[in-house]
Structures are given as C-alpha cells and as structure tokens.
Amino acid sequence: MDSPPPLSAIKDAKVLMVGAGGIGCELLKTLALSGFPDIHIIDMDTIEVSNLNRQFLFRQKHVGQSKAKVAREAVLRFRPNISITPYHANVKDPDFNVDFFKQFSVVLNGLDNLDARRHVNRLCLAADVPLVESGTTGFLGQVTVHLKGKTECYECQPKPAPKSYPVCTITSTPSKFVHCIVWAKDLLFAKLFGDKAQDNDLNVRSGNASTSDHTEDVFERRKDEDIEEYGRRIYDHVFGYNIEVALANEETWKNRSKPRPIYSKDVLPERLIKQNGNMDSASATDNPSSVSAMASLGMKNPQEIWSLMENSKIFLEALKLFFGKRKKEVGNLSFDKDDQLAVEFVTSAANIRASSFGIPLHSLFESKGIAGNIVHAVATTNAIIAGLIVIEAIKVLQKDARSYRMTYCLEHPSKKMLLMPVEPYEPNKSCYVCSETPLSLEINTHRSTLREFVDKIVKAKLGMNLPLIMHGSALLYEVGDDLEEDMVTNYAANLEKVLSELPSPVTSGTLLTVEDLQQELTCNISIKHREEFDEEKEPDGMVLSGWTPAPAVEKKDENHVDNGVGTSKNITNAEQVETNEDLEIVPADIEIPAEKKRKLSEISNNDGLGTSRVAAKTNNHSKVQDLDDDDDVVFISGGDSDPSKKRKLH
Amino acid sequence: MDGEELTQQETELYDRQIRVWGVDAQRRLSKANVLVCGMTGTVAEFCKNIVLAGVGSVTLVDDGVVTEAALSANFLIPPDESVSKGRTLAELCCDSLVEFNSMVRVSVEKGDISSFGEDFFSKFDVVVISSCSLATKKLINEKCRRLLRRVAFYTVDCRDSCGEIFVDLQNYKYTKKKVDEAVEFELKYPSFEEAITTPWKRLPRRMARLYFAMRVIEKFEEAEGRKPGETSILDFPGVMKKRQELCEEESFNESQIPDYLLERLVVGTREFPPVCAVIGGILGQEVIKAISGKGDPLKNFFFFDAFDGKGIIEDISNPDAAS
Numbered sequence: 018m019d020s021p022p023p024l025s026a027i028k029d030a031k032v033l034m035v036g037a038g039g040i041g042c043e044l045l046k047t048l049a050l051s052g053f054p055d056i057h058i059i060d061m062d063t064i065e066v067s068n069l070n071r072q073f074l075f076r077q078k079h080v081g082q083s084k085a086k087v088a089r090e091a092v093l094r095f096r097p098n099i100s101i102t103p104y105h106a107n108v109k110d111p112d113f114n115v116d117f118f119k120q121f122s123v124v125l126n127g128l129d130n131l132d133a134r135r136h137v138n139r140l141c142l143a144a145d146v147p148l149v150e151s152g153t154t155g156f157l158g159q160v161t162v163h164l165k166g167k168t169e170c171y172e173c174q175p176k177p178a179p180k181s182y183p184v185c186t187i188t189s190t191p192s193k194f195v196h197c198i199v200w201a202k203d204l205l206f207a208k209l210f211g212d213k214a215q216d217n218d219l220n221v222r223s224g225n226a227s228t229s230d231h232t233e234d235v236f237e238r239r240k241d242e243d244i245e246e247y248g249r250r251i252y253d254h255v256f257g258y259n260i261e262v263a264l265a266n267e268e269t270w271k272n273r274s275k276p277r278p279i280y281s282k283d284v285l286p287e288r289l290i291k292q293n294g295n296m297d298s299a300s301a302t303d304n305p306s307s308v309s310a311m312a313s314l315g316m317k318n319p320q321e322i323w324s325l326m327e328n329s330k331i332f333l334e335a336l337k338l339f340f341g342k343r344k345k346e347v348g349n350l351s352f353d354k355d356d357q358l359a360v361e362f363v364t365s366a367a368n369i370r371a372s373s374f375g376i377p378l379h380s381l382f383e384s385k386g387i388a389g390n391i392v393h394a395v396a397t398t399n400a401i402i403a404g405l406i407v408i409e410a411i412k413v414l415q416k417d418a419r420s421y422r423m424t425y426c427l428e429h430p431s432k433k434m435l436l437m438p439v440e441p442y443e444p445n446k447s448c449y450v451c452s453e454t455p456l457s458l459e460i461n462t463h464r465s466t467l468r469e470f471v472d473k474i475v476k477a478k479l480g481m482n483l484p485l486i487m488h489g490s491a492l493l494y495e496v497g498d499d500l501e502e503d504m505v506t507n508y509a510a511n512l513e514k515v516l517s518e519l520p521s522p523v524t525s526g527t528l529l530t531v532e533d534l535q536q537e538l539t540c541n542i543s544i545k546h547r548e549e550f551d552e553e554k555e556p557d558g559m560v561l562s563g564w565t566p567a568p569a570v571e572k573k574d575e576n577h578v579d580n581g582v583g584t585s586k587n588i589t590n591a592e593q594v595e596t597n598e599d600l601e602i603v604p605a606d607i608e609i610p611a612e613k614k615r616k617l618s619e620i621s622n623n624d625g626l627g628t629s630r631v632a633a634k635t636n637n638h639s640k641v642q643d644l645d646d647d648d649d650v651v652f653i654s655g656g657d658s659d660p661s662k663k664r665k666l667h
Numbered sequence: 668m669d670g671e672e673l674t675q676q677e678t679e680l681y682d683r684q685i686r687v688w689g690v691d692a693q694r695r696l697s698k699a700n701v702l703v704c705g706m707t708g709t710v711a712e713f714c715k716n717i718v719l720a721g722v723g724s725v726t727l728v729d730d731g732v733v734t735e736a737a738l739s740a741n742f743l744i745p746p747d748e749s750v751s752k753g754r755t756l757a758e759l760c761c762d763s764l765v766e767f768n769s770m771v772r773v774s775v776e777k778g779d780i781s782s783f784g785e786d787f788f789s790k791f792d793v794v795v796i797s798s799c800s801l802a803t804k805k806l807i808n809e810k811c812r813r814l815l816r817r818v819a820f821y822t823v824d825c826r827d828s829c830g831e832i833f834v835d836l837q838n839y840k841y842t843k844k845k846v847d848e849a850v851e852f853e854l855k856y857p858s859f860e861e862a863i864t865t866p867w868k869r870l871p872r873r874m875a876r877l878y879f880a881m882r883v884i885e886k887f888e889e890a891e892g893r894k895p896g897e898t899s900i901l902d903f904p905g906v907m908k909k910r911q912e913l914c915e916e917e918s919f920n921e922s923q924i925p926d927y928l929l930e931r932l933v934v935g936t937r938e939f940p941p942v943c944a945v946i947g948g949i950l951g952q953e954v955i956k957a958i959s960g961k962g963d964p965l966k967n968f969f970f971f972d973a974f975d976g977k978g979i980i981e982d983i984s985n986p987d988a989a990s
C-alpha cells in the first residue's frame with residue numbers, strides 16, 4: 018500500500034479557478050486533496066449567511082469577508098503546503114488579460130452568470146488555455162471541456178437568453194405571478210422609493226388619457242398628508258383607478274378575463290392603523306435594516322400565503338415604515354432581495370395585483386425567490402460537479418483529448434445513469450466567437466442611436482466589456498482609461514447620434530467592426546436598414562442574426578426563477594443573479610442529435626498519448642484492452658462499431 | 668407534519684435548499700439521526716454534505732488513528748501531528764464537522780461496530796458503513812433489519828477511481844406528485860446478503876462490471892482474512908484465481924470481469940479525492956431523499972468509475988428470494 022505520488026501532470030500544473038462560491042468551495046477542496054500545488058482563485062463576492070449551507074469553507078464569523086481569501090485560509094488548514102493565490106476582484110477587471118490567462122495550464126469555472134462565463138471563454142480562447150466549465154441548479158449540474166480548435170467553445174451553442182417580458186404584459190396584461198413581481202419591483206417600488214429622475218412605465222398605457230403631469234402628482238406625497246392617507250391614495254390609484262382606466266380599453270379584454278379594480282376601503286376598515294396598529298411596535302431597534310412590516314403586524318411565517326386583506330395591511334404598513342423609519346433612503350432605493358422591508362412591500366403589491374387579475378397568490382418566501390432571481394442550490398450537487406471538474410482537468414493536463422467528456426448530473430436516471438458522460442462536440446463553424454463568422458444586424462439607422470447599438474448589441478448580445486467600434490478606419494467609439502479628453506468628448510457626442518448621422522455615417526450595407534481589446538475578440542457586423550420592428554416580438558428595435566440565441570426558456574416550475582427578469586426599455590432588471598451557479602442548459606431528458614455533429618473522437622488524430630491516472634497504472638499490463646467496451650450503454654451515437662472509440666493502453 | 672415551524676435562523680441558513688426540497692423535508696431532516704462508521708475520504712465528503720443539509724445528529728464510529736492513507740483523501744483530519752496525536756479518526760473528524768453547522772449534533776461512539784447490539788442501532792434513522800468486511804456488512808444490515816422501526820442502511824466503498832454504494836431501505840413507501848394528484852409508490856429492497864447472492868446468470872446482461880469485480884475482491888479479502896483495502900499487486904494472481912472460482916460457481920464468463928479492472932481495484936487501494944466527492948455527493952443526496960421522502964431513491968446499487976465517467980444505478984435483487 019505504498020502511496021502513489023501525485024501524477025506528474027498535476028504536480029506541474031498551475032490552475033486558475035474563477036468563482037469561490039458553491040462550486041468553487043468544493044472545487045478548491047478537491048483540487049487541494051488531489052495534489053494540485055498552485056491554485057489561483059478569483060472572486061469578487063463577499064460571504065453572505067445564505068451561502069453557509071453549502072459553501073462549507075465559510076463560517077458565520079466570515080460573513081462580509083472576501084470569498085477568495087477566506088476559502089484560501091480554510092483550505093490551507095488541511096493542506097498547508099500548497100500555494101493558493103486569491104484575488105478579491107472581478108474577473109472582468111483589465112488586469113486579468115490574455116497574458117494573465119496564459120500562465121495557467123487550465124482554467125476552471127465555477128461561475129454564477131452568463132456574462133462572466135462568456136468573458137472567460139473569450140480570454141481562454143485568446144490565450145489558448147483549456148477551459149473546464151460548470152453549472153448547477155438544484156439536483157442538476159453539468160461539466161464541459163473547451164479546448165480551442167478541438168471542442169466547441171462555451172458560446173458555440175446558443176445559450177437561452179434571459180427571460181424578458183413585453184412592457185405591456187407587465188403594465189397592463191399580466192397573466193403570471195412573475196409579471197406581478199416585475200411590476201411591483203421594477204415599476205411600483207422604483208417609482209415610490211427609487212430615483213425620481215428615472216423613466217418609469219408605471220402609468221404608460223396605450224391610448225389613454227392620464228397625462229404624465231397628472232400622474233407625477235399622484236405619486237408625490239402631498240404637503241402635510243397623513244402617511245396612511247398617502248398609502249391609501251397610492252393603493253387606490255394603482256390597484257383601483259389604474260385598473261378602471263385599463264378596463265376602459267375594451268379591445269384589450271376581448272380575449273382576456275377582465276381584472277377587478279381593488280380599493281382599500283373595500284378590503285380594509287377605515288383608519289386601520291388608528292384602530293389597532295401602532296407605529297412603534299416595529300421599532301424595537303432603530304436599525305433600519307431590521308424594520309419589518311411583518312414584525313409590526315405580528316406575522317411570522319414567510320411560507321404562509323397571505324389573504325388579500327393581509328397583503329393590503331402589509332402594503333400600507335411597509336409604505337408607512339419606509340417613509341417613517343427609512344425616510345433618508347427614500348428617493349435612492351433600489352430593490353435588494355436581502356432588504357426585508359423591500360421584499361415585504363413587493364410581495365404584498367404583487368399579491369394585490371395578482372388578486373386583481375385572478376392570478377394565484379404566493380408566499381413571501383416564494384416571492385423573494387422570484388424577485389431576487391434566487392437560484393436553487395444544494396451542497397451535494399456542487400460537490401459532485403466539483404469532483405467531475407477535477408477529473409476532466411486531469412485529463413486536460415494529461416492531454417488525453419479522446420477521453421474528454423461533458424457530463425450531466427441528472428435528477429432522474431436516464432438509461433440507468435445519474436451521471437451521464439457525453440463526448441464533446443467539435444467547434445461550431447458559424448460561431449462568431451471562435452470562428453470569426455460575420456454577423457448581420459437589422460436596425461433602423463435613422464432612429465437608433467449609437468448608444469442603443471452599444472447597449473443592446475455590443476454589450477448585451479455580444480457580451481463585450483471594453484468595446485471599440487470602427488467603420489473602416491474611422492473610430493466611432495472606444496472605452497479606456499488612457500483616452501485623450503477630446504476623444505472622450507467626441508465619443509460621448511457620437512453615442513447620442515443616430516447611426517446614419519455619425520461622422521462616418523452607418524447605413525444599409527455598412528460593415529462595422531466591433532472589437533474587445535481585453536477579450537481579444539473581433540466581430541464584423543453587416544448593417545441592414547429596416548424601418549419597422551414589432552414592439553412585442555422585437556422589443557430591442559433591432560435584430561442580430563448569423564448567430565441565433567435560443568428562445569428564452571419559460572421554466573415549468575413557477576418557483577423556478579428566470580434569470581434577469583425584466584422587460585425591454587425601462588423595465589430592465591439590472592440585478593445580477595446572485596451567488597449561485599445557474600445552469601445554462603438544463604438537460605431534463607437529454608437527446609443528443611448524433612448525426613448533426615461529428616464527435617471529437619472522429620476528428621481527433623490524437624494517438625492515445627492520453628494515459629489517464631488509471632491507465633497509467635495499468636500500463637505495465639501488456640494486454641490490449643478495450644476500455645470502452647460497454648460503450649453502447651451510452652447513446653451518444655448509434656454506431657456500435659466505431660473503431661475510434663477503442664483505445665489502446667500502450 | 669406536526670406544524671412545528673423552522674426557526675428564523677434555520678430559514679435563513681437553509682434558504683437555498685428549502686427552495687429545492689421544501690420546508691417539510693427540511694423539518695424531517697432536522698429530526699434525523701445518522702450513524703456513520705469508517706471515516707474514509709468518501710465518508711468525510713458524505714458527512715460534510717449531511718451536516719450542511721441540517722440533519723439532527725451524526726454519530727461517528729472509527730477508532731483508527733491517523734495514517735498517511737487516512738489523511739490523503741480526508742479533509743476533516745488536520746495534518747498537524749500535535750493536534751491529531753492520541754486521538755481517533757472519529758474524534759478528529761467530529762471536531763471539524765461541528766464547525767460546519769452549529770445546529771447539528773455531531774458525536775463519537777467508541778468501540779467495534781460489529782459488537783454493537785440491536786438497541787444501539789435502533790437509535791438511528793440512517794446507518795452508513797464503509798471499509799468494513801463482508802461479514803460486518805451483512806451483520807449490521809441484519810441487525811438493522813430486525814428492528815421494529817425502519818432504519819435505512821447504506822454501504823459505501825471507493826477503490827482506485829471507482830466507487831460503489833449499496834442501499835437497503837427495506838419496504839419503502841413514498842409519494843410523488845404526478846400532474847395534480849399524489850401517487851403512492853412502494854419499493855421492496857433486498858438485504859445485502861440477498862442482493863449479493865442473486866445468481867449472476869440471472870442478472871441483466873448489461874450490468875456494471877464493477878459489481879462483479881467488487882464481489883471478487885470482497886470474497887478474496889474474506890478468504891485471506893484481509894482488512895478491506897489490504898491488498899497489493901502481489902495479490903493479483905490470487906484475485907484472478909478467486910475470479911475463476913466464482914465464475915465457475917456462477918457459470919459466468921470470466922471475460923465479463925476484465926483483468927484491468929481487477930488490477931485497478933487490487934492496486935489502487937488509496938481513494939481518489941474527486942471520486943470521493945462524487946460518491947459522497949450521491950450518497951448524501953440519497954440519504955437526504957430517504958429521510959425527507961422526497962424524490963425517487965436509488966435501488967439498490969450505484970457505481971461510478973472515473974475511467975468512463977458513468978454513474979450507473981443497478982437494481983440487483985433476486986426475483987426468487989422471498990421478500
């Protein structure tokens with residue numbers, strides 16, 4: 018029972034981990050145990066209480082501290098002799114450039130958002146460093162291997178776009194609870210407690226009389242207005258009057274069931290607070306973060322679904338508490354899932370609106386999950402996925418390309434498998450990230466500004482961080498710290514111009530070059546002018562093609578939260594999905610289109626220099642082994658006699 | 668359930684997992700008592716998972732002392748000799764585990780698991796044993812089965828980059844939501860003894876080979892009076908002979924248990940940390956399912972081999988055995 022030294026491939030490896038969250042903690046532990054001597058880890062987050070049930074390297078006393086740093090200390094306690102370098106920073110920081118990435122043998126992702134994943138994918142491609150990518154949600158998880166030129170990159174397959182909702186679904190015709198949440202959070206909450214200068218669609222409805230002058234007054238608290246009166250006035254306006262106004266538009270309700278206007282006097286007795294409540298019961302402490310409408314009303318259970326009356330009480334109480342106890346913050350609040358009072362307000366407002374539209378009500382717990390984009394997470398899945406990442410990382414270090422697998426962790430077995438390996442695919446030839454395929458953009462060049470193009474296409478769609486936009490040799494836009502002042506002024510002016518009026522006009526047929534210097538990615542976009550866009554189906558007012566993202570997936574389970582809930586225009590949910598690792602592709606029941614793509618093994622001429630850990634041990638055995646001999650259990654290909662699958666051990 | 672509410676502290680800490688399995692499941696977890704025997708790297712992973720999940724209590728049994736092998740895959744053991752000197756593996760792991768979740772009671776039971784009486788086992792809802800001899804596995808499993816209350820029994824073993832889990836939930840009833848109605852399911856599990864005495868010829872043709880290979884190793888170790896994992900390459904001829912014997916008894920084709928697989932299991936007695944994470948994770952998930960009554964539990968073997976990356980469930984029960 019002599020102990021085998023760590024494999025030489027591991028011993029010499031220098032690896033970069035991106036993310037020290039749920040997967041990251043497990044991964045760092047497993048890497049350390051497996052003998053990885055030099056690990057760098059980037060994470061910009063600090064530790065929160067709700068991380069502690071799975072991010073086991075962290076304790077209560079670490080709340081508020083850097084994840085990367087605390088994770089390092091925790092692992093050094095059981096593996097004191099390895100080197101761990103933490104960076105409490107955003108992976109998108111310019112310091113983490115191609116040269117930085119080039120120093121690593123492999124990059125391992127345990128990230129929580131699409132944006133950062135795409136960024137790391139590009140840097141890995143530019144630096145030509147292999148990437149092992151991962152994600153989990155609930156009991157589901159996946160691990161994939163990306164190697165430039167050999168396997169598909171992270172962006173070769175379109176990712177489901179974050180779900181967004183048409184403005185009018187949110188403002189006028191909600192049909193699901195999530196629509197009510199978006200309305201309560203992004204419109205009503207923002208209107209009452211957020212920045213007044215922000216545009217807000219709360220009162221925008223097609224062909225209606227309420228002018229903006231009038232509505233501005235409504236949400237403003239009148240001089241000397243009693244707080245409860247103010248609350249009731251808001252209540253009656255948004256749940257009563259606005260619904261009446263909407264009902265007047267008969268066309269809207271032809272094929273929909275009509276909502277019911279709700280007025281506070283019908284739900285609550287007059288002068289509620291003076292009857293039973295008292296403002297001071299909530300103020301056991303003066304700490305604004307502990308102010309709670311539930312507490313002051315004596316309600317305890319966040320799992321309970323409140324009645325319309327209870328929701329109405331919470332609504333008025335929460336509003337009162339904001340103006341009473343947190344007056345200073347009113348005017349610059351933005352919704353935060355960890356802000357109890359904000360969650361209470363949004364839950365009650367969403368539920369009252371839901372009652373109005375005949376949509377089932379939800380508990381505070383559920384509402385918080387939807388409003389905060391909280392992804393479901395358990396420790397076990399993260400541990401399994403981390404184990405699989407290390408297994409793939411070792412194969413990558415051993416350059417054992419033929420045995421790379423993407424692995425799905427399933428909730429229900431498929432073909433008897435809970436862990437299902439699938440051979441990786443070759444790169445997608447039309448991927449604009451790894452194959453430089455030109456894209457085309459339909460846009461109204463007389464109406465859309467350069468700013469809209471930058472925000473909606475360059476940043477949102479192409480995921481660029483520090484873009485540079487060129488028309489031929491003319492620079493239209495650029496971001497950077499070292500720009501001349503006149504250039505900055507120039508670019509700022511360009512941003513506000515419509516495309517056709519730029520110094521170097523962009524019209525139909527123009528070929529724009531968009532570059533990200535940090536990601537070392539260049540895209541060519543051919544511009545096509547188009548006059549009209551469908552407001553519902555094409556809310557961006559521009560359509561990018563040549564690379565088609567999959568339609569947003571509406572998840573079956575109402576509990577399951579869509580990432581980046583938000584609508585077009587002003588109802589954009591700027592909030593980042595929080596600290597969990599969301600899964601981009603959820604393999605409920607995976608079917609692999611075997612014929613469509615060739616598998617890696619068919620294109621690889623790697624001649625079995627790969628000896629995995631186990632193979633290395635078996636090497637001294639001088640018999641040709643058919644290692645994949647029960648391969649037909651896997652349904653990745655119909656072929657049962659693919660000779661490339663057979664592998665020799667020596 | 669009985670309407671007891673989770674404390675605010677619990678709701679806050681377990682928020683993300685309650686979103687996965689619900690409040691009822693969380694309540695059941697917080698009342699479950701788990702016994703764990705054999706502090707291997709895989710078991711350390713498992714313990715971490717269920718302590719984080721918030722079970723009621725975990726009791727650890729392992730009087731072994733720290734060795735290099737024990738240390739290699741177990742992150743619960745501090746490498747500092749001044750800390751570990753004179754203490755058992757169970758004690759050291761216990762010290763680390765209590766830090767993970769103050770709401771879980773973690774304790775140590777000293778002694779030889781095979782000498783513990785039925786009374787002892789009746790205190791638990793779940794029993795997990797690892798690195799035990801074939802005889803001990805059978806013995807504990809039988810003791811658990813004789814109890815009036817149902818005790819979920821698991822064995823888990825990792826060798827080289829392979830892992831095996833065995834599950835015995837006896838008669839297990841659970842409900843599942845199908846569309847709108849709750850449908851009741853019942854699974855009848857064989858005991859460990861019943862499962863492994865199922866004639867090999869009667870098993871499905873496409874069985875995980877690891878199953879047979881593990882039985883060969885198990886029988887070899889038993890015949891030679893070895894402790895689990897006490898093998899080396901020198902034993903390979905003996906193991907091959909054991910394979911031949913068993914295959915003859917079972918009228919089974921020897922080529923179904925490849926040499927290279929047996930060799931890996933004989934030589935690679937040291938655990939492989941990534942596999943510990945995978946197997947410890949799957950086992951954690953299964954124990955959580957069995958306690959919470961949520962989800963389809965696996966029946967009754969699980970195999971993982973890092974070599975091909977497959978994690979396979981096999982149902983190995985003798986259709987003739989009276990259950």
Ligand SMILES: [Zn+2]
Nearest residue numbers: 170173448451
């Ligand atoms: Zn690509």
